[in-house]
Amino acid sequence: MFAGTGSDVGKSVIAAAFCRIFRQDGYSPAPFKAQNMALNSYATPEGLEIGRAQAAQAEAAGIACHTDMNPILLKPQSDHTSQVVLNGVPIGNRDAYSYFRGEGKDYLRRGACEAFDRLALRYNPIVMEGAGSISELNLRERDIVNMPMARHADADVILIGDIDRGGVFASLYGSVMLQTPDDRRRIKGIIVNKFRGDLKLFDDGRRMIEDICQVPVLGVVPYLEDVGVEDEDSVVLDKKRHHATEGKTNLAVVKLRHLSNFTDFKAIEQDPRLNVYYTTDREELLKADIIVVPGSKSTIDDLRRLKEEGVEATIKEARKRGKTILGICGGYQMLGMSIDDPRQTEGDAIHIDGMGLLPITTVMGEKKVTCQTEFTLVDGSERMRGYEIHQGISTATDGSYRPLTMKADGQTEGCLVDSRCMGTYLHGCLDNPAFVDFLLGQEQSGNFDYARYKEEHYDRLADHVRKHVDMAKVYEILQL
Numbered sequence: 001m002f003a004g005t006g007s008d009v010g011k012s013v014i015a016a017a018f019c020r021i022f023r024q025d026g027y028s029p030a031p032f033k034a035q036n037m038a039l040n041s042y043a044t045p046e047g048l049e050i051g052r053a054q055a056a057q058a059e060a061a062g063i064a065c066h067t068d069m070n071p072i073l074l075k076p077q078s079d080h081t082s083q084v085v086l087n088g089v090p091i092g093n094r095d096a097y098s099y100f101r102g103e104g105k106d107y108l109r110r111g112a113c114e115a116f117d118r119l120a121l122r123y124n125p126i127v128m129e130g131a132g133s134i135s136e137l138n139l140r141e142r143d144i145v146n147m148p149m150a151r152h153a154d155a156d157v158i159l160i161g162d163i164d165r166g167g168v169f170a171s172l173y174g175s176v177m178l179q180t181p182d183d184r185r186r187i188k189g190i191i192v193n194k195f196r197g198d199l200k201l202f203d204d205g206r207r208m209i210e211d212i213c214q215v216p217v218l219g220v221v222p223y224l225e226d227v228g229v230e231d232e233d234s235v236v237l238d239k240k241r242h243h244a245t246e247g248k249t250n251l252a253v254v255k256l257r258h259l260s261n262f263t264d265f266k267a268i269e270q271d272p273r274l275n276v277y278y279t280t281d282r283e284e285l286l287k288a289d290i291i292v293v294p295g296s297k298s299t300i301d302d303l304r305r306l307k308e309e310g311v312e313a314t315i316k317e318a319r320k321r322g323k324t325i326l327g328i329c330g331g332y333q334m335l336g337m338s339i340d341d342p343r344q345t346e347g348d349a350i351h352i353d354g355m356g357l358l359p360i361t362t363v364m365g366e367k368k369v370t371c372q373t374e375f376t377l378v379d380g381s382e383r384m385r386g387y388e389i390h391q392g393i394s395t396a397t398d399g400s401y402r403p404l405t406m407k408a409d410g411q412t413e414g415c416l417v418d419s420r421c422m423g424t425y426l427h428g429c430l431d432n433p434a435f436v437d438f439l440l441g442q443e444q445s446g447n448f449d450y451a452r453y454k455e456e457h458y459d460r461l462a463d464h465v466r467k468h469v470d471m472a473k474v475y476e477i478l479q480l
Helices: 011-024 052-061 096-101 105-122 137-142 147-153 168-177 181-186 199-213 234-239 282-287 299-308 311-320 330-334 433-440 450-468 471-479
Strands: 002-004 030-032 035-037 041-043 049-051 072-076 081-086 089-095 126-128 157-162 187-195 217-222 249-254 274-279 290-293 324-328 338-340 351-353 360-377 384-396 405-407 415-418 421-424
Touching: 002 011, 011 030, 011 052, 011 126, 011 450, 030 052, 030 105, 041 052, 041 360, 041 384, 049 052, 049 072, 052 450, 072 105, 081 105, 105 126, 105 147, 126 147, 147 181, 157 168, 168 187, 168 199, 181 187, 187 199, 187 471, 199 217, 217 450, 249 282, 274 282, 282 311, 290 311, 290 330, 299 311, 299 330, 299 338, 299 351, 311 324, 324 330, 330 360, 330 384, 330 421, 360 433
Parallel strands: 002 157, 030 126, 035 072, 157 187, 187 217, 249 274, 249 290, 290 324, 324 421, 338 360
Antiparallel strands: 041 049, 072 081, 081 089, 338 351, 360 384, 360 405, 415 421
């Protein structure tokens, strides 16, 4: 298990690296995270929902993703509530107090353990990932994902600390010493992550960590720019670009409070024709050539905020100025005439008027749609791939409606007003060069292969980690 001194220390990326390393070395690895809290999710081949990070780690391992790799997914809907997804299926909304107080926790814990046991019968080794910090004492008795899961799996633990944020000595020492004696013995190694500068200058620091923690330092991993592996935590959005630039097509992603699946834009961030940035600033939005309203886990609440902050009016003005507007999933719903949530699936609000740019209305249904999808543009022939994760069902309001895409089963999907205003439920549509070319109004000018890009970066990441971590010691720990 790769556990952390806190959130965003690099656990997901390190786990992905080891999935690729073990695959390169001839093993059959699989990722596992008992409980994930994230708005980035993915549809498995069976049409079930898991955290996007585990889907990426499965890619690194060269296998299809499965719900057993992430049996519990919490999708925050507000500051206090989350949708709980168990084995790929939503089982209801829970407020944070009742969830972390432990109501129904035995049921969820049993589900997580059973998922791990099934996975361990099919793959070896299992690359486990913890969540947040392993030393949250107030949550120890109710924890599912960290040391209790390590105990169930009889897993040895490698602790990851982030030196870039500062305080790495205190965070590593505290994380080790706050464990029970039995759990402390389970921690077999430490990785210092995100190091900047000359590694030789940290030789003394490495020895000091080993002296105070009584745990060997397996490696000091330098900060890797442009890692190319999809991010899990939304905190990375604060580190991305927020401004237009000259010389490229500017594509602005509206930075929603509950933005979900920001991995939709990972591929186009690499497109040399585009400058992709995230903002709600009026001037920066109006500088964009293309504005994308992305997915949201709290669609009505996010749209209400866009109205209050004047962002909706800015998007409408951009449309009048001839800018291209694209809505994806929740953003597609927002561009329509109205959204209704009679069952209060996503929050307390029941109705909101949309932006009125697309002739559709949306009603949040009882069942969530989750599936992988092959599709073409309605006026095109090139086959593309995406996936759907949405509670809402959108229908046309009048005869002006035209679909945007056609799925492999012959069903049409999305809405196209004209070449500069459209929406779709298909996450991952921008991973397809043909769709990006259509959005840009260009013919076959893009040749960026995102699948090959990811494979190259999984290998690059594995080489980087292998170079700076004592793999012989890691294999010794596994074999013991």
